[in-house]
Amino acid sequence: MRKSIYEKFSGLMEKSLNRKFSSKERAEAFDKIYYDYVKEKGNDKEWDQFREKLRKKYFDPLSEKQKKQFGLTTKKMINNSKELKKFISKKPKSNYPVDIFYKTAYCIIRKLSNKKDNILDIGYGNHPTFIDFLNSKGYSAYGIEPFPSRFDKITSFKGTINHFPKKLKQKYGIILINMVFTINYTHHFSKKFKWELKNKQKLLSKLASLLSKEGYLILVDDIGTIFSRKDLGRKFKIIVFEKDNNGRITLLRKKQIIR
Numbered sequence: 001m002r003k004s005i006y007e008k009f010s011g012l013m014e015k016s017l018n019r020k021f022s023s024k025e026r027a028e029a030f031d032k033i034y035y036d037y038v039k040e041k042g043n044d045k046e047w048d049q050f051r052e053k054l055r056k057k058y059f060d061p062l063s064e065k066q067k068k069q070f071g072l073t074t075k076k077m078i079n080n081s082k083e084l085k086k087f088i089s090k091k092p093k094s095n096y097p098v099d100i101f102y103k104t105a106y107c108i109i110r111k112l113s114n115k116k117d118n119i120l121d122i123g124y125g126n127h128p129t130f131i132d133f134l135n136s137k138g139y140s141a142y143g144i145e146p147f148p149s150r151f152d153k154i155t156s157f158k159g160t161i162n163h164f165p166k167k168l169k170q171k172y173g174i175i176l177i178n179m180v181f182t183i184n185y186t187h188h189f190s191k192k193f194k195w196e197l198k199n200k201q202k203l204l205s206k207l208a209s210l211l212s213k214e215g216y217l218i219l220v221d222d223i224g225t226i227f228s229r230k231d232l233g234r235k236f237k238i239i240v241f242e243k244d245n246n247g248r249i250t251l252l253r254k255k256q257i258i259r
Contacts, residue, residue, distance in 0.1 A: 005040065006054055009033045013051075014058045016184075016223045023226065027187035030223050048100055052246065059244035071111030072104070072245050080106050087133045092149075094125035098179045101220045101247045102130050105176050108251070112216055115139055117173020120210065123180035124148075128156035130178075142168055146192070161206050162195045171212040182221030200231055208235040211254040219250040 015021055016030040033051070038044050067073050081103040088099060113119065121131055121143035127150050134141035135155060144159040145151065151158050157165040179185060181203075186193045196203050204227070207217055217236060219225050224242055227250075232238055236252035243249050 005037070005050075009037065009054060010057065013054045017055070017058050019224065023183045023187055026223055027184045030184050055244065059248075060242065062240070062243045062245045062249070066240065066243065067245065069111075070240075070249075070251065071107040072249075076107050076110075077103060077246065080110065084133065087136065088129060091129045091132070092127050094127050094129065095149075096123075096125040096179065097222075098123070098125040099129065101178050102133075104220050104246045104249065105130070105178055105218060106133075108218055108249075109134070109139070109174060109176070113139065113174055117212060117215070118142065118170060119174045119176065120144075120168065120172040121176045121178065122161065123177065124156065126150070128152075131156055144168065160195075161203055162199075164206070170210075172210055172215060173212050174216045174218060175207060175211060176218045176220070178218075178220045179222065181219065181226045183224045183226055184222050186226055197226065200227060201234065204231065204235045208254055213254065214256065215254045217252040217254070219252075220247045222247065224248055225250055 012029045012033045016026045016033070018026070021029075033054070034044070034047065037047060037050060062070075062072060084102050084106060088102070093099065109119065115138050119134060119139055119141040121141060124131055124143035124145045126145065126148055128143050128145070128148070131141045131143040142155050142157070144157050144165060146158065146160045148156065148158050150156070153167070157168060159165045181196065186197060190197065211217065225248070229238060229241055232241070232250070232252060235255060237255050239253055240249055240251040
């Protein structure tokens with residue numbers, strides 16, 4: 001009997017989501033799924049739907065309590081997705097796969113932010129679409145991107161954590177890192193992430209210094225973050241680590257220094 005397309009790629013997806021394997025092995029397993037899928041189908045038009053359905057057998061999902069706690073219930077995801085799609089449809093599409101996780105980020109931000117805190121989007125893609133969207137909703141959102149097609153030096157800037165724009169040196173209630181320090185992405189562009197990959201603790205220290213008291217750091221990615229629990233636990237209180245809900249979510253809160 002001929003295997004279904006889901007059975008065919010099942011083992012590779014399990015490997016890509018499993019921290020027992022190296023970052024390289026996981027990234028290469030995920031790549032093989034994509035390229036073989038495109039070869040079989042002839043295009044990638046339904047790739048996002050396929051990858052989500054395939055993941056569900058192996059992912060580590062948020063509990064229903066966590067979904068409610070962080071605004072990630074099915075109803076909220078659908079409603080927020082409609083708002084985003086309406087806005088994004090009028091904007092240039094990013095060359096980077098950041099937009100598929102916007103709805104997840106927006107749901108969490110809506111739940112955790114009271115609009116008084118500043119929000120920083122690190123690695124917003126070549127267009128600051130999500131920053132523009134958040135600002136249109138009354139948030140105070142800013143962002144940096146090392147390879148932008150557009151930035152205005154008001155809310156969107158060219159920069160990295162290691163070369164951080166002076167105008168953005170303030171405190172943030174929420175820092176979003178959407179498809180940046182992910183195992184898959186850094187594997188492909190390791191030369192562009194030399195400093196970050198060699199200086200994980202300096203990177204995390206910088207992020208912690210930018211957060212306001214008890215501020216949140218949100219990581220959303222495809223198959224996992226480059227940071228281990230141990231890495232993150234030195235500077236942050238880990239609320240959620242690599243739980244799945246339309247992408248992998250790691251949610252952290254700034255640790256308070258007890259004097």
